[in-house]
Amino acid sequence: MDEVSKLIGQRNTMLFWVAISFAVWQGGQLADEIVHLRGWGTEMSNLVIPFAVLIGALGWVAAMIMMLNYAGKLGRSRKQAVIQDEAYGQDQAKAFRIGYITLIAVISGLMAMDLMIDFTASIAIRILLIVGISVPILVFASINRADAEEAA
Amino acid sequence: MNPHILNNRLKELRARNNLTQAQLAEAVGVTRKTINTVENRVFIPSTVLALKLAKALDVSVEELFSLEEE
Structure with missing residues (x-):
């Protein structure tokens, strides 16, 4: 495998880690807020939710280390311009577009839900944070992985 | 909407030049x-990349890319 393929593979793995660990970490915090607000706490939820938050937070730290490692490798590589070529820019724009549409859909959904269910601003913000960060990253990594498999 | 499709002979010309x-x-x-x-x-591709591809395959951009109306 050449250097470009290795760096692209590493970027995809890192992006999946970033998106999933962030969703697990913040999703755990969100679940904790909902459970406390609704008074749904059980022995099981008191065990599972902090565990999910811990795993997600550790995964996020690991993802940040992977990101620093990748940035270092990319900075030292003469292939940086190749890896961030025109198709990369197009995929990035597509991922942002899908992320933006998803975010608008979730905001609309939250506004509709607000008419039926009581929830705090903090819950809404956390949902938007998870969707706004994780969706575009996951879409970008998925497009890249699918294209890389097709090109192989 | 763009009514044109950009055709290309990249695969054919790449094979002719024995390039992967x-x-x-x-x-x-x-x-x-x-x-x-x-x-x-x-x-x-952008114009820059189209020109680079044509140069690498030793053809003109028009030989490599053409517009086809839908």
């Missing part, structure tokens, strides 16, 4: 995936 997608990608400074997506008409 990876070798052509290396020659023009893009990833193999980009060459693959251009060949499959998934990605429309």
Whole structure:
């Protein structure tokens, strides 16, 4: 495998880690807020939710280390311009577009839900944070992985 | 909506020059995936990349790319 393929593979793995660990970490915090607000706490939820938050937070730290490692490798590589070529820019724009549409859909959904269910601003913000960060990253990594498999 | 489809002879001309997608990608400074997506008409390259591809394959841009009306 050449250097470009290795760096692209590493970027995809890192992006999946970033998106999933962030969703697990913040999703755990969100679940904790909902459970406390609704008074749904059980022995099981008191065990599972902090565990999910811990795993997600550790995964996020690991993802940040992977990101620093990748940035270092990319900075030292003469292939940086190749890896961030025109198709990369197009995929990035597509991922942002899908992320933006998803975010608008979730905001609309939250506004509709607000008419039926009581929830705090903090819950809404956390949902938007998870969707706004994780969706575009996951879409970008998925497009890249699918294209890389097709090109192989 | 754009009523045109951008056709290309990239695969044919690449084969004529005995180049793999990876070798052509290396020659023009893009990833193999980009060459693959251009060949499959998934990605429309910029003018700069079109000129680089034409140069690498020793043809004119018009020989490499053409417009087809829908």
